[in-house]
Amino acid sequence: MFSFHNGTNNKIIMTDKNPRPPNSLDSNFTNQPLELPEYFKFDDDQWPDDEPEPFVFEHVVNQENQQANKFVGDFGGSGSYLEGSSSNDVSSEREKKEVTDKVAFKTQSEVEILDDGFKWRKYGKKMVKNSPNPRNYYRCSVDGCQVKKRVERDVNDPSYVITTYVGTHTHPGPFTRIFKICGVTLSMKRD
DNA sequence: CGCATTTGACCGGCGC
DNA sequence: GCGCCGGTCAAATGCG
Numbered sequence: 001m002f003s004f005h006n007g008t009n010n011k012i013i014m015t016d017k018n019p020r021p022p023n024s025l026d027s028n029f030t031n032q033p034l035e036l037p038e039y040f041k042f043d044d045d046q047w048p049d050d051e052p053e054p055f056v057f058e059h060v061v062n063q064e065n066q067q068a069n070k071f072v073g074d075f076g077g078s079g080s081y082l083e084g085s086s087s088n089d090v091s092s093e094r095e096k097k098e099v100t101d102k103v104a105f106k107t108q109s110e111v112e113i114l115d116d117g118f119k120w121r122k123y124g125k126k127m128v129k130n131s132p133n134p135r136n137y138y139r140c141s142v143d144g145c146q147v148k149k150r151v152e153r154d155v156n157d158p159s160y161v162i163t164t165y166v167g168t169h170t171h172p173g174p175f176t177r178i179f180k181i182c183g184v185t186l187s188m189k190r191d
Numbered sequence: 192c193g194c195a196t197t198t199g200a201c202c203g204g205c206g207c
Numbered sequence: 208g209c210g211c212c213g214g215t216c217a218a219a220t221g222c223g
Contacts, residue, residue: 122196124215137214141195150214 102166118142118169120149131155145169 124137133153140147147167154160 121194123217125196125198126213126215129212135213139215148214 102164105163118147128152133158140167140169142169 119141120138135152150164
């Protein structure tokens with residue numbers, strides 16, 4: 001259990017140890033185990049429950065890893081959630097210059113503005129199909145930093161907020177503790 | 192005054 | 208080509 005800087009009762013809950021990707025996924029996923037729950041378990045051990053610690057995520061490195069990152073989670077067994085770009089070797093896709101880092105996770109939260117330690121500027125809001133809830137688009141406020149994130153409520157369980165980070169911060173973040181999610185290195189820290 | 196947010200317009204990819 | 212859909216732009220507006 002964790003809480004965000006401004007959070008009350010904001011908990012990341014990922015209980016399924018072996019989430020299964022949806023059938024429509026490409027075969028790469030089936031070979032790649034989901035490591036995220038393990039790392040969160042690590043942090044649970046690190047910090048006692050009665051002492052909720054503020055934290056944030058930060059993309060740190062992914063440059064040596066050529067393939068696009070993927071993240072698949074089945075949270076709580078009540079439906080699957082997929083984020084990530086396919087790394088098919090279609091020639092047209094090779095044209096793209098940047099390999100985007102993408103990580104998504106889901107938190108149980110009453111508020112949608114989760115303070116993760118970075119400064120964000122909202123730049124869009126859309127209603128997405130098959131969901132009554134809007135999707136909000138944010139960009140990192142730091143000049144020159146291209147990192148974006150999307151925030152939306154879970155369709156199946158509105159008590160959850162799905163946050164998706166895209167990109168790597170070009171500036172140092174305020175956090176030091178390092179861990180990995182499916183090849184993407186993140187960092188977090190107490191404040 | 193200098194920022195952030197709001198919100199409809201705009202755009203590009205994709206499927207038909 | 209056309210319309211849908213997800214993502215972004217930008218002018219107006221709000222706020223400290």
